Amino acid sequence: MGDAVQQFFAVKAKIAAAEREAGRQAGAVTVVAVSKTFDAADISPVIEAGQRVFGENRVQEAQGKWPALKEAFADIELHLIGPLQSNKAREAVALFDVIETVDRDKIAVELAREIARQGRAPKLYVQVNTGSEPQKAGIEPRDAVAFVTRCRDVHGLAIEGLMCIPPADENPGPHFALLEKLGQEAGVAKLSMGMSGDYETAVAFGATSVRVGSAIFGSR
Ligand SMILES: *Cc1c(COP(=O)(O)O)cnc(C)c1O
DSSP states (O other): OOHHHHHHHHHHHHHHHHHHHTTOOTTOSEEEEEOTTOOHHHHHHHHHTTOOEEEESOHHHHHHHHHHHHHHSTTOEEEEOSOOOGGGHHHHHHHOSEEEEEOSHHHHHHHHHHHHHHTOOOEEEEEEOTTOOTTSOSBOHHHHHHHHHHHHHTTOOOEEEEEEOOOTTSOSHHHHHHHHHHHHHHTOOEEEOOOTTTHHHHHHTTOSEEEEOHHHHOOO
């Protein structure tokens, strides 16, 4: 068994333990295996081990490896977890099954246009900049609920979840709690939060998916 496969099973076991500890249902949390910077040869063994949900943060990089992997393996669910430029909306709608980084009206307009044009509708999450970091993508927490409503009512987009990336140097718990609260207020069921360093904490705070890269594939 290769390193990535072994580490993948270790992550799955830790998630299962965190689910039990938090009194959550077994299997309540989906692992999004973040494969950015890794190539098809690194990714394939993890698919063969049973994993189907993957995350990439760049549209162009994903286009280089995922069309062939999606051909080769059935039921892949590919998540876009990096910032989306409006000029990449067409490619993103064509390739991704979940787009987690909707964070402004301009992107919402482009996505709605492409979904209508292509007849293909990826699931959509709104990214929230829970730490209000100027360099980070995501909508401000105070604007998040109104933006989700606007996506539905003005842009005709069904938003299924929220996503956040807490500031690297802060305790993530309060950020996860804030995302959970905003999800309740906005009436969305999915919460994408937690990465290699803090996914067990995120499970305790109600994550429905965690995005785990280096703990599975190794350092980048
Ligand atoms: C890279 C990345 C991850 C995974 O990070 P690790 O610390 O390697 O698990 C998760 N979410 C986003 C948005 C990322 O860009």
